[in-house]
Amino acid sequence: MSTKKKILIPEDWNLSYNSSGELRLNRFKLIDLAKKFGTPLYILNEKMLIYNSEKFRNSAARIFDRNSSVYYPFKCNSVPAVVDAVKLAGLSAEVMTEFELELALKVGFDPSEIIVNGPCKTDQFLFNCIKNNVSLIVIDSISELISLTKILDLNSSKVNLLLRVNPDFIPKGLSKSSATGSKTCSFGLNENEIIQALKIIGNYTSLKFKGLHFHIGTGIRDPGSFCKVIKKLYPLFRKIKSLGFEIEIIDVGGGFASMTTREMSSFEMLASQAISTYQLKYGNQKFYSFEDYMMKIKKAVMGFFGLRSPKIFFEPGRCIVSPAEFLLLKVYRKKIRDDKKWLITDGGLGTITMPTYYEYHEIFLCNDFKRNPKEKVTITGPCCFASDLVYKNKLLPKVNEGEILALMDTGAYFNALESSFNFNRPAIVSINGENCKVVRRRETFSDMIERDNYKNVFNRKENYHEFYNSQK
Amino acid sequence: MSTKKKILIPEDWNLSYNSSGELRLNRFKLIDLAKKFGTPLYILNEKMLIYNSEKFRNSAARIFDRNSSVYYPFKCNSVPAVVDAVKLAGLSAEVMTEFELELALKVGFDPSEIIVNGPCKTDQFLFNCIKNNVSLIVIDSISELISLTKILDLNSSKVNLLLRVNPDFIPKGLSKSSATGSKTCSFGLNENEIIQALKIIGNYTSLKFKGLHFHIGTGIRDPGSFCKVIKKLYPLFRKIKSLGFEIEIIDVGGGFASMTTREMSSFEMLASQAISTYQLKYGNQKFYSFEDYMMKIKKAVMGFFGLRSPKIFFEPGRCIVSPAEFLLLKVYRKKIRDDKKWLITDGGLGTITMPTYYEYHEIFLCNDFKRNPKEKVTITGPCCFASDLVYKNKLLPKVNEGEILALMDTGAYFNALESSFNFNRPAIVSINGENCKVVRRRETFSDMIERDNYKNVFNRKENYHEFYNSQK
Structure with missing residues (x-):
C-alpha cells in the first residue's frame, strides 16, 4: 500500500505541457481541440x-x-x-x-x-x-x-x-x-x-x-x-x-x-x-x-x-473510466464584485449535474498551466439558477474571458447523468494515441425536438385528430 | 390576500374520483393511461x-x-x-x-x-x-x-x-x-x-x-x-x-x-x-x-x-406550468425490512432529478384515492444509487406492488432536467378536455445512441480512418 502524498498534476491524466504551459494530450493541444470542436467538450482518453x-x-x-x-x-x-x-x-x-x-x-x-x-x-x-x-x-x-x-x-x-x-x-x-x-x-x-x-x-x-x-x-x-x-x-x-x-x-x-x-x-x-x-x-x-x-x-x-x-x-x-475522460469549458464572462469573483462558463447544471456537488475534481487552465494560482473564484454554469455551480471558491490562476478550463476526471456519472437543460448536450471526442475522432456528436435542435409530435404541435389545426377512444 | 389553510386534494389539480376511488382527469382514468402508454408517464393537463x-x-x-x-x-x-x-x-x-x-x-x-x-x-x-x-x-x-x-x-x-x-x-x-x-x-x-x-x-x-x-x-x-x-x-x-x-x-x-x-x-x-x-x-x-x-x-x-x-x-x-403536469409511476417492488418500508418505482434519478430533493410534492394512489394513509414509506427510483429517492418517509396508504402513484405538480424543472440515466426518458401525454394525445414519445434505444458514431464504434475495423490532422 502506497501512502505517498499526492498533489494532482497534469501528468496524473497523461497530459503534458510545452514551454508556454499549453496542455496537451499526446500531439493534441487542448485549446486546439476546444477551438475545433467547440465547448463544452468531453475528451475521452x-x-x-x-x-x-x-x-x-x-x-x-x-x-x-x-x-x-x-x-x-x-x-x-x-x-x-x-x-x-x-x-x-x-x-x-x-x-x-x-x-x-x-x-x-x-x-x-x-x-x-x-x-x-x-x-x-x-x-x-x-x-x-x-x-x-x-x-x-x-x-x-x-x-x-x-x-x-x-x-x-x-x-x-x-x-x-x-x-x-x-x-x-x-x-x-x-x-x-x-x-x-x-x-x-x-x-x-x-x-x-x-x-x-x-x-x-x-x-x-x-x-x-x-x-x-x-x-x-x-x-x-x-x-x-x-x-x-x-x-x-x-x-x-x-x-x-x-x-x-x-x-x-x-x-x-x-x-x-x-x-x-x-x-x-x-x-x-x-x-x-x-x-x-x-x-x-x-x-x-x-x-x-x-x-x-x-x-x-x-x-x-x-x-x-x-x-x-x-x-x-x-x-x-x-x-x-473516471480518470479517462475530462471536460473542456470556456470562460465566457468574468465578474468581480465586492470581494467575490466568478467565472461564468458554458458547462452547467445540465452538463455537470451532480458530480462536482459531492466530489473534488481538479481544474486546469488549458492555455497556461504554469500561471500561478492567485485567485479564489466560483465557477458557474450558463443557467439562470443559483445552484448552477461547477465549483465554489477554487484557488486558480488569474483567468481571462475566452480562456479554456479542463475539468478533470469526468468519465464517471457525467455523461450518464447529463440533461439538455437549456443547452444542447456536448460532443465527445476520443483520442487514442495519435488518432482523434468524434465518437458522439453535439446535440442539435432537431435532436432536441425529435421525440415531439411537432407536426401537430407546430401546426395546430391538425391537432387532436387522433383521439384516445379506449375509454368512454 | 387569502390565508385559508390548505390540505392538498385531487381537486386542486382538477382530478376527480369515482366511488371506488379511481382518480380521473376528465374522462380518463389515470390507471388506464398508465396501462395504455406505460410508465413512467407525464400527463400534461x-x-x-x-x-x-x-x-x-x-x-x-x-x-x-x-x-x-x-x-x-x-x-x-x-x-x-x-x-x-x-x-x-x-x-x-x-x-x-x-x-x-x-x-x-x-x-x-x-x-x-x-x-x-x-x-x-x-x-x-x-x-x-x-x-x-x-x-x-x-x-x-x-x-x-x-x-x-x-x-x-x-x-x-x-x-x-x-x-x-x-x-x-x-x-x-x-x-x-x-x-x-x-x-x-x-x-x-x-x-x-x-x-x-x-x-x-x-x-x-x-x-x-x-x-x-x-x-x-x-x-x-x-x-x-x-x-x-x-x-x-x-x-x-x-x-x-x-x-x-x-x-x-x-x-x-x-x-x-x-x-x-x-x-x-x-x-x-x-x-x-x-x-x-x-x-x-x-x-x-x-x-x-x-x-x-x-x-x-x-x-x-x-x-x-x-x-x-x-x-x-x-x-x-x-x-x-408546475400544476399543469403530473407523473405516473409504477410500484414494481415493495420492501419491508426491520422497521423500514420502501416502494421501488420506475421513476428515478434520471426522471425526477432535483425537484423532489428540495420541494414538497403531493403523491396520490391512482387506483384508490380513498384508501386511508397508514404507512410511512420511502419511495425510491429504479437505479443502483443510494440517492435515487423520490420521497423519504411519506405517509401513504398501504400500497401494493403493481399499483400506480401520481406524483403531482411536475410541470416545472422535471422535463427540463431529466436525463437518460440508466433508463429511457418518459413519454408525455397531453389531455385537453375530452381529447388525449402523445405529444412526446418515449425515448427508444435508437434515440439513445443516435448521436454516437456507432457505425465505427460497432465495427471497429473502420475506426480511426478520419484522423484529425490540424496539428502536427
Missing part, C-alpha cells in the same frame, strides 16, 4: 481507458490466480465508444436495464459475459435476460425472486443466481448519499431474507444459487472497507453453508474510488450546504492501487474459506 | 396550462391597466407542446439560449414578443438575437454589454436593453440554492456596475436603455418579498433618474411559487441531509393568488413612481 481496464483485469488474474472475473457496470458511463473500449480490453458486462442489455449485445458481448443487477428489474426485462441466456442474475428482493419463478414456470431455462446481501455496513467517512450497503437503503436482502430466498431457490430445480453479491458505496478510498464488510459477513457464510448451499462466487461490487477525485464526507456535505465560503480541497489523500483493494479482499475471503476460496467478481466502473 | 396562463395575463391586464406584459421563461419547461399552449393563451416568450430562440421562432412567436435573458449569452447568440430583431435584451454583465457594442459596431441595428440589477435580497425563508438575487450569486449588476453600464449605453446611439430587471429566486410564496425588493431599489431608481435616464420598464422576473408545492427552507435542506427520518410536509401553507403578488408589486412601484408607473414585465414559469 481511450488509451487510458483501455490501460486501466487491462490493469484491473491483469491485477485480478494475478492475485486471484485467474479465479476472478471483472464486469464493467454500464450505469457508470454507457457511451458506446466507452463500452466498446472496455470490451476490447477484455472486461465483461454488468447491466441493469433493457437499454444496457441491448447495448451490451449490440457491441458484441457474449451472453455468457453478461451479468444482471439492479433493484427494479421488470418482468419484461427478466424475461429478456432469460431469453438471451445471460450468465447470471443478481436477486435484489424476494418479490423479484418470485417474479422470476413465475417467468421460469413458462420456460424451461436454467438461471444462475447471486443473492444481493445488504450488509448494513457504511465505509468510514463516506457520505450517506453514496453508501449503498446501509440498512437504511432499500438495496439487497438481510439475513432473514437470504434464508427465505434460499428456501425458494431450493424448491426450484431451474434456479441455481451461485453465491452472494454486495455493494457498499461509491468513491471508496480505503481498501480496508472491503475487508471489514467481508468479515462482517462470516456468520452469514456459515449459515448458508449450514443450509447445504455452496458459495461459489462472491461479487464484491464496485465503488473503488478514482484516486484523482475525492468524495465529500457527510460532514463536508453539510458544511458545503451551510457555509458559503466552504472550499473543498483534494487534501493529503493516500493513493491506492487496484492490487491494494484486491489484497485486502483476498485476505478477508481466505480468512473464512481458506485455500478453497470462491471465485471473486469485481464491478469496477468509476476507478476505470 | 393542457386545459389547466392554458387556464393558468390566461389567468395570469388577465390579472396583470386588470391590475396594471394593460400597462404590463407577461413572458413565459422557456427554461422552466421547453417541451414544444407546453410552449405552444402558453403561446395560444397569449403569453410572450423569454429565452436564454440558441435552442430556446429557435424554438420560440418555430412555434410562431413574433420577434417583438421575445425577450432575451441569461448570464452566459455567447457572441453568436447575441448576434442571432439582433439579427432576428428580438424585442429586448437583458444585460447581465459589463462584459456582455461590451460584447454587444462590438457586435453592433458591425451592424446598424438598434437594441432595447434592460439592466439586470442584483438587489442583494433573499426572500425570507428561501433556501440559498433557490435565491438568485443575493450578492453571493453572480447574477446581475450592482449599483456601481449599473452606473458604469449607463455610461456605456449613453455613448451608443444604437443602444436604448428601457429599464431594470431583477430576479430574486424560485418558489417564492410571500408576495411581500416582491414589495420589499422594489422598495430596496428606490435609491437606485433615484440615481438612474438623476443621471437623466428614464425607467420605462421594470421586469420583476419570476419565481412565483406554485401553490400546490412547497420549497424547503435552508434549515429544512440541512435537516433533510442530516436526519434520515426527516419528513417534509406541506404544512399549513397560505394560499395566494396571482393578484396578491401583483397588488404588492403595484403598491411598491407606485410608492416611487406614483401614477406615472413604468410598464411591468412578469416572467411566470413555475406557477403556471
Whole structure:
C-alpha cells in the first residue's frame, strides 16, 4: 500500500505541457481541440481507458490466480465508444436495464459475459435476460425472486443466481448519499431474507444459487472497507453453508474510488450546504492501487474459506473510466464584485449535474498551466439558477474571458447523468494515441425536438385528430 | 390576500374520483393511461396550462391597466407542446439560449414578443438575437454589454436593453440554492456596475436603455418579498433618474411559487441531509393568488413612481406550468425490512432529478384515492444509487406492488432536467378536455445512441480512418 502524498498534476491524466504551459494530450493541444470542436467538450482518453481496464483485469488474474472475473457496470458511463473500449480490453458486462442489455449485445458481448443487477428489474426485462441466456442474475428482493419463478414456470431455462446481501455496513467517512450497503437503503436482502430466498431457490430445480453479491458505496478510498464488510459477513457464510448451499462466487461490487477525485464526507456535505465560503480541497489523500483493494479482499475471503476460496467478481466502473475522460469549458464572462469573483462558463447544471456537488475534481487552465494560482473564484454554469455551480471558491490562476478550463476526471456519472437543460448536450471526442475522432456528436435542435409530435404541435389545426377512444 | 389553510386534494389539480376511488382527469382514468402508454408517464393537463396562463395575463391586464406584459421563461419547461399552449393563451416568450430562440421562432412567436435573458449569452447568440430583431435584451454583465457594442459596431441595428440589477435580497425563508438575487450569486449588476453600464449605453446611439430587471429566486410564496425588493431599489431608481435616464420598464422576473408545492427552507435542506427520518410536509401553507403578488408589486412601484408607473414585465414559469403536469409511476417492488418500508418505482434519478430533493410534492394512489394513509414509506427510483429517492418517509396508504402513484405538480424543472440515466426518458401525454394525445414519445434505444458514431464504434475495423490532422 502506497501512502505517498499526492498533489494532482497534469501528468496524473497523461497530459503534458510545452514551454508556454499549453496542455496537451499526446500531439493534441487542448485549446486546439476546444477551438475545433467547440465547448463544452468531453475528451475521452481511450488509451487510458483501455490501460486501466487491462490493469484491473491483469491485477485480478494475478492475485486471484485467474479465479476472478471483472464486469464493467454500464450505469457508470454507457457511451458506446466507452463500452466498446472496455470490451476490447477484455472486461465483461454488468447491466441493469433493457437499454444496457441491448447495448451490451449490440457491441458484441457474449451472453455468457453478461451479468444482471439492479433493484427494479421488470418482468419484461427478466424475461429478456432469460431469453438471451445471460450468465447470471443478481436477486435484489424476494418479490423479484418470485417474479422470476413465475417467468421460469413458462420456460424451461436454467438461471444462475447471486443473492444481493445488504450488509448494513457504511465505509468510514463516506457520505450517506453514496453508501449503498446501509440498512437504511432499500438495496439487497438481510439475513432473514437470504434464508427465505434460499428456501425458494431450493424448491426450484431451474434456479441455481451461485453465491452472494454486495455493494457498499461509491468513491471508496480505503481498501480496508472491503475487508471489514467481508468479515462482517462470516456468520452469514456459515449459515448458508449450514443450509447445504455452496458459495461459489462472491461479487464484491464496485465503488473503488478514482484516486484523482475525492468524495465529500457527510460532514463536508453539510458544511458545503451551510457555509458559503466552504472550499473543498483534494487534501493529503493516500493513493491506492487496484492490487491494494484486491489484497485486502483476498485476505478477508481466505480468512473464512481458506485455500478453497470462491471465485471473486469485481464491478469496477468509476476507478476505470473516471480518470479517462475530462471536460473542456470556456470562460465566457468574468465578474468581480465586492470581494467575490466568478467565472461564468458554458458547462452547467445540465452538463455537470451532480458530480462536482459531492466530489473534488481538479481544474486546469488549458492555455497556461504554469500561471500561478492567485485567485479564489466560483465557477458557474450558463443557467439562470443559483445552484448552477461547477465549483465554489477554487484557488486558480488569474483567468481571462475566452480562456479554456479542463475539468478533470469526468468519465464517471457525467455523461450518464447529463440533461439538455437549456443547452444542447456536448460532443465527445476520443483520442487514442495519435488518432482523434468524434465518437458522439453535439446535440442539435432537431435532436432536441425529435421525440415531439411537432407536426401537430407546430401546426395546430391538425391537432387532436387522433383521439384516445379506449375509454368512454 | 387569502390565508385559508390548505390540505392538498385531487381537486386542486382538477382530478376527480369515482366511488371506488379511481382518480380521473376528465374522462380518463389515470390507471388506464398508465396501462395504455406505460410508465413512467407525464400527463400534461393542457386545459389547466392554458387556464393558468390566461389567468395570469388577465390579472396583470386588470391590475396594471394593460400597462404590463407577461413572458413565459422557456427554461422552466421547453417541451414544444407546453410552449405552444402558453403561446395560444397569449403569453410572450423569454429565452436564454440558441435552442430556446429557435424554438420560440418555430412555434410562431413574433420577434417583438421575445425577450432575451441569461448570464452566459455567447457572441453568436447575441448576434442571432439582433439579427432576428428580438424585442429586448437583458444585460447581465459589463462584459456582455461590451460584447454587444462590438457586435453592433458591425451592424446598424438598434437594441432595447434592460439592466439586470442584483438587489442583494433573499426572500425570507428561501433556501440559498433557490435565491438568485443575493450578492453571493453572480447574477446581475450592482449599483456601481449599473452606473458604469449607463455610461456605456449613453455613448451608443444604437443602444436604448428601457429599464431594470431583477430576479430574486424560485418558489417564492410571500408576495411581500416582491414589495420589499422594489422598495430596496428606490435609491437606485433615484440615481438612474438623476443621471437623466428614464425607467420605462421594470421586469420583476419570476419565481412565483406554485401553490400546490412547497420549497424547503435552508434549515429544512440541512435537516433533510442530516436526519434520515426527516419528513417534509406541506404544512399549513397560505394560499395566494396571482393578484396578491401583483397588488404588492403595484403598491411598491407606485410608492416611487406614483401614477406615472413604468410598464411591468412578469416572467411566470413555475406557477403556471408546475400544476399543469403530473407523473405516473409504477410500484414494481415493495420492501419491508426491520422497521423500514420502501416502494421501488420506475421513476428515478434520471426522471425526477432535483425537484423532489428540495420541494414538497403531493403523491396520490391512482387506483384508490380513498384508501386511508397508514404507512410511512420511502419511495425510491429504479437505479443502483443510494440517492435515487423520490420521497423519504411519506405517509401513504398501504400500497401494493403493481399499483400506480401520481406524483403531482411536475410541470416545472422535471422535463427540463431529466436525463437518460440508466433508463429511457418518459413519454408525455397531453389531455385537453375530452381529447388525449402523445405529444412526446418515449425515448427508444435508437434515440439513445443516435448521436454516437456507432457505425465505427460497432465495427471497429473502420475506426480511426478520419484522423484529425490540424496539428502536427
